[in-house]
Amino acid sequence: MAEDVREAAGPAGAAGQRERGAEAARRSLREGPGRLLVTLYGVFTVGAASRSAYQLSTKFHEAPLAYLLSALAALVYAFITLSLVRGGRTARRVAMVCCAAELTGVLTVGTWTLLDPSAFPDATVWSDYGLGYVFFPVVLPVTGLLWLRRSRMEHGPAAPAASPR
Amino acid sequence: MLTPLTVAVAVAALLLAAWCGLAASRNQPVKDWHYGGMAVVLLLALGQLVVGVVRLAGGDRPAGEGTAVFLAYLVAVLLCLPVVGIVSLSERTRWGSATVSAGAVVLAVLQLRLVDIWSGGVGG
Structure with a gap:
């Protein structure tokens, strides 16, 4: 798909080429492997959001820290899903920051739950590095970062102004 | 909860996951037959929702306090495919x-959670 764009853009004007490159970059984030990634992030958004809405509304006092972290995780997932669907350079950057935040979150909370289980009377999505969710919470951000990085390199040449590498 | 039906849904979902995973590994898109498979699993999930609602209406309750959660999971199972x-x-x-x-795997995992909630596991 990236090849198509480059071929087609041969003799066209630079502006048109850049526009088409941007459009391709916009679409490419959610196509191919991106489609699978968006779906998985969507599933996790719905799962984490409904779970934390239920926990916060019915039993917040039992484990405030765990439930607030669940809500935060839900927000991060929602942000990444939206950015991936929306596409474009800004969205990609936002998604990268969120994926990094997610990875940091899952590593921090994972370690924290192992070192001091008493801080978490109830599990969060990120407890034990996402063991309760078949380690998806730790696999997803890594996959996400790789995907975002790859699609950035693919479309780097189409937009020279914004490719520092 | 009806254990045989739950097991049937889970196994059918895993078979569907393997089938579509095979198609993916062979670089093939989803074909008509796969949609047929999805329809079968979907019908099983629908049956599960009906059985679940009938059991709830008949006065059966999950062992914990997770009736709402249980229903939410039944609906989520139906929406996956x-x-x-x-x-x-x-x-x-x-x-x-x-x-x-991936959707079929999620469906199978939800079956585990359903059993968990019905037997009084943490409903969240």
């Missing part, structure tokens, strides 16, 4: 197959 089915319609590549496969 339609969502990935629609995604696969607009992604006519191996990645559409991979997405359906």
